[in-house]
Amino acid sequence: MSESIYAFSHGILKRKQNTLFFESQDGSQRYLPVEGVRDIHFFGEVTLNKEVLEFLSQKSVLLHFYNHYGYYVGSFYPREHYNSGCLILRQAEHYLEPEKRLVLARQFVRGALQNIQAVLKYYHRRGFALASAIGQMESFLCGLEEQDTPDALMAVEGNAWDIYYQSFDVILNDQDFQMEKRTKRPPENQLNSLISFGNSLLYAAVLSEIYKTHLDPRIGFLHATNFRRFSLNLDVAEIFKPVIVSRVIFALVNKKAISSREFDERLGGLYLNERGRKVFVEKFEEKMKSTVNYKRIGRKVSYRRLIRLELYKIEKHLLGEEEYQPLLAEW
């Protein structure tokens, strides 16, 4: 029952009386019960010292930082507390051997496509004209076996995302929130900006879950491993983007919880302002905490837990115990 903390105000994070203490610029002070904190997301400016980092490391709390525009900039990822040389070797093995890497990469794409299709079908049942998009997903899914490099898989996935994002216009049908086309760095319209922000939050959330397993976030399978960034969280996030991020966006836009007032134009792009980010994060957190019935273990689990379960399935695959099958959101 750990919590994610989201800090929007500027302030100082301290270790005080053996727990965490946040003093914001406007003078308000809060103790955070360290035993119940999973991670802290900083959207505002924060000052912290090594003392607090040492303490967070000891308590296995992650910090995620976002810049002025809400882009993810990085994390404080404390020394691994679940160390398994064996699993790391297996993970590297599955990356280095092309056939093995392809199996996993294909499953991540399959997971993403299946869940995109599930979302489209959901709205199709409710009378939205999405039959052609669903059909296209089907043909992408059928063609997956033929793709024999991760790059080819990425290309298929890219096309699928394009079609999926196009269908946002059908589902949302809101003058203020038109998709037109997917733009990043900078997002050129409001819907693009929501997608980018939601994906950033999801990447960080998956990273926090990876920390609680033996997996190494630096070795991804669909996304190439490089010198710069974590990639396993990007792989796993693909599966959950349609399930979590898009649904949060649909809920916000359809219920008019977010409007053009929540966006600012900066650097040639449109970005959520502080109020908008708060609204988004609240809805996102609510979604992560909400539960669904999970057949595999026959009880209700939260979406956050679902991410962890997905990681355990990957661990099992790497150890050769059970072949990995991506989650299909059937609810």
Add this chain to the structure above:
Amino acid sequence: MYVIMVYDVEEKRVNKVLKIGRKYLTWVQNSVLEGEITEARLERLKSELKRCISEEKDSVIFYIMRTTKYSERQILGVEKGGKGNFL
């Protein structure tokens, strides 16, 4: 589960108890803390407290609720401690 912890301890130990409580729960009023906690963490909290209080003189009470669904929180006057996961 959700826990409300109230304590009445001798003055010299008030700070010690508060300090321990704050690691696990959120302070809401003098001598009152509350928050979501797991069973294991509650046991840890209790054992930490046991080491510090005098079992003859002090008392700490935990009100334990499996969920907060059937309870309601009403406040008169000011809300003293901050809650929620937004800063």
